Amino acid sequence: MAAAAKVTQAQMGEWQEITRRCYADQAIWFLNGFWEQGLEGEAEKVWGFAHKFGELDPEKKAAGTELDEFWSHKFLESLGETQTVIQLREKLRAIDVDNNKKMSLMEYLIWRYKKTIAAVLKAPQGDNKAEIDEAQSKVDSAQNAVEEMMTRLEQQKEALAHAKQAAEEARQTLAAAEEAEQQATAAKEEADTAAAHSKAREEEARDMEAKSKAAAADAKERAEAAKAAEEEATATAKAAKAAEEDAKATAAEAKAREADATKKAAAAKSTADESSARAAEAKAAADAAAEAAAPFNAAVAENEAALKELNAQEKAIADQKAALEKTIATGSLVARNRATNELEQLKSKDPLPLGRAKLNQQAACRKMEKAAAPFNAAKAKSEAAAEVADAAAKSAAEASALSEEAKAAAQDSAQAAIASEKAAVEAANAATAAADDAVAKSHASQKAAKAAAEAARESEAAAEAASQAAREAEKAADAAAEAAEHARGERLKADEAKREAESAAEAAEQAAREVEAAAQQAEQMLADAMAFLEAAKSKGGVAHGAIWWMERTIQEKKKYMPQRRVTKS
Numbered sequence: 001m002a003a004a005a006k007v008t009q010a011q012m013g014e015w016q017e018i019t020r021r022c023y024a025d026q027a028i029w030f031l032n033g034f035w036e037q038g039l040e041g042e043a044e045k046v047w048g049f050a051h052k053f054g055e056l057d058p059e060k061k062a063a064g065t066e067l068d069e070f071w072s073h074k075f076l077e078s079l080g081e082t083q084t085v086i087q088l089r090e091k092l093r094a095i096d097v098d099n100n101k102k103m104s105l106m107e108y109l110i111w112r113y114k115k116t117i118a119a120v121l122k123a124p125q126g127d128n129k130a131e132i133d134e135a136q137s138k139v140d141s142a143q144n145a146v147e148e149m150m151t152r153l154e155q156q157k158e159a160l161a162h163a164k165q166a167a168e169e170a171r172q173t174l175a176a177a178e179e180a181e182q183q184a185t186a187a188k189e190e191a192d193t194a195a196a197h198s199k200a201r202e203e204e205a206r207d208m209e210a211k212s213k214a215a216a217a218d219a220k221e222r223a224e225a226a227k228a229a230e231e232e233a234t235a236t237a238k239a240a241k242a243a244e245e246d247a248k249a250t251a252a253e254a255k256a257r258e259a260d261a262t263k264k265a266a267a268a269k270s271t272a273d274e275s276s277a278r279a280a281e282a283k284a285a286a287d288a289a290a291e292a293a294a295p296f297n298a299a300v301a302e303n304e305a306a307l308k309e310l311n312a313q314e315k316a317i318a319d320q321k322a323a324l325e326k327t328i329a330t331g332s333l334v335a336r337n338r339a340t341n342e343l344e345q346l347k348s349k350d351p352l353p354l355g356r357a358k359l360n361q362q363a364a365c366r367k368m369e370k371a372a373a374p375f376n377a378a379k380a381k382s383e384a385a386a387e388v389a390d391a392a393a394k395s396a397a398e399a400s401a402l403s404e405e406a407k408a409a410a411q412d413s414a415q416a417a418i419a420s421e422k423a424a425v426e427a428a429n430a431a432t433a434a435a436d437d438a439v440a441k442s443h444a445s446q447k448a449a450k451a452a453a454e455a456a457r458e459s460e461a462a463a464e465a466a467s468q469a470a471r472e473a474e475k476a477a478d479a480a481a482e483a484a485e486h487a488r489g490e491r492l493k494a495d496e497a498k499r500e501a502e503s504a505a506e507a508a509e510q511a512a513r514e515v516e517a518a519a520q521q522a523e524q525m526l527a528d529a530m531a532f533l534e535a536a537k538s539k540g541g542v543a544h545g546a547i548w549w550m551e552r553t554i555q556e557k558k559k560y561m562p563q564r565r566v567t568k569s
Contacts, residue, residue, distance in 0.1 A: 031546075033122075034115065034119075035544040141529075149519050167502055167505050222445045237432045237435040239374070310360075
């Protein structure tokens with residue numbers, strides 16, 4: 001294709017006035033001037049060229065006037081003409097008639113349709129400019145109305161979609177919040193039940209702990225009593241053993257007296273001497289009995305004092321119980337509760353002073369009983385010695401006459417001593433057996449006391465664990481209550497969000513109705529513009545390119561008009 005002539009200096013002013021117009025106005029100028037020269041059939045292509053220029057213009061878009069070398073190459077490439085860079089550059093040089101290294105739409109049209117610069121400058125634009133301007137104004141107004149309607153339509157679509165999405169999200173959120181509230185309420189009820197159960201288990205454990213401690217104290221007291229009984233039985237066994245030894249000695253002594261009586265039966269002097277010796281022994285036995293009486297008398301006094309203290313403590317407890325029972329009967333609710341608790345504690349176990357008084361009295365009894373045995377033995381021994389002394393004195397007086405009788409008495413004494421020895425042996429054996437039994441019972445009591453103490457510790461640990469569980473259950477119940485309240489708050493928020501979303505949806509529907517009204521108005525404006533253009537075409541001297549361009553613009557805008565709702569009559 002031959003290169004077009006270049007713009008002369010004389011033509012440059014008019015040329016720039018045309019090429020400085022936007023791409024659409026350049027196309028309209030070209031179509032107006034060459035409509036009846038075959039361009040009527042090319043109008044759609046020219047429309048496409050103008051819009052392609054606007055699409056490629058990187059800065060001004062449709063308001064631009066020309067493309068630089070790079071975008072000019074892009075335009076030529078978009079037409080499917082595959083050429084090298086050099087070929088494209090040569091073609092652009094041929095098209096660029098004003099040598100500014102850019103390509104206006106007018107330059108491309110001149111080159112494509114082989115028109116001259118002079119023909120373009122003189123191309124007729126119609127003599128109905130006023131009507132064209134009025135028509136253009138109507139088209140512009142209709143176009144603006146359509147664009148405004150389209151903007152509002154897009155906003156309305158976006159708002160409606162957002163409102164629907166928000167409404168659905170609010171509905172889902174409300175459903176989830178209601179479910180969460182139900183779950184939280186159920187969890188709260190379950191936590192309250194668990195807390196009540198834990199509290200009941202704690203009370204049971206505390207009751208078991210109190211019983212275990214009482215059992216441990218009782219077992220300890222029994223163990224202490226068994227230990228005291230063991231000690232007492234051991235002492236009794238030792239005393240019995242000593243008595244056995246004394247009985248054996250007495251038996252031996254009786255046999256010796258028998259032999260001595262037989263040998264000395266004829267000797268009164270010997271009997272007298274023996275009587276004196278027996279008298280001395282009787283005195284010694286009496287002194288020993290007096291000495292043994294002192295501990296016994298002290299033990300008796302101690303027992304009486306302990307018994308007096310025990311009676312005083314028991315009376316004090318009885319008085320305290322009576323006072324508490326009176327408070328329970330006549331006092332306030334707080335005083336009655338406190339008095340009931342204190343009375344139950346008094347009834348459950350003895351207070352420490354009373355328990356100590358009982359233990360002291362029991363110990364005093366044991367001490368008195370323990371002191372009584374040696375005293376009674378010494379007293380019996382003293383009395384026996386006195387009797388022997390009296391008998392010896394009488395025997396001394398009657399020695400000569402009663403030697404045979406003395407011998408018989410000695411034999412009887414020996415037999416009695418043997419019997420006494422036998423009885424002492426039996427008593428010692430019985431005391432030993434009793435001591436062994438007391439030891440066994442003491443060991444069993446101590447073992448039972450240890451077991452009771454261990455059970456008490458376990459009960460205390462169980463009670464503490466139950467208390468901890470109760471505290472945790474109560475804490476869980478508080479947390480569940482807080483969660484339930486939070487869930488209720490979230491449900492109220494979700495309900496409010498649902499109402500707001502529904503209000504937004506209603507507003508979006510109202511906006512849709514307003515957009516529909518705007519669309520009707522814009523459609524009417526397009527129809528009015530089309531009618532005006534039809535009337536303008538019927539007159540002479542018409543700028544066909546401008547009218548076609550406006551019709552094509554209206555046709556393009558109609559593509560974006562929303563579908564009218566069909567209303568049933």
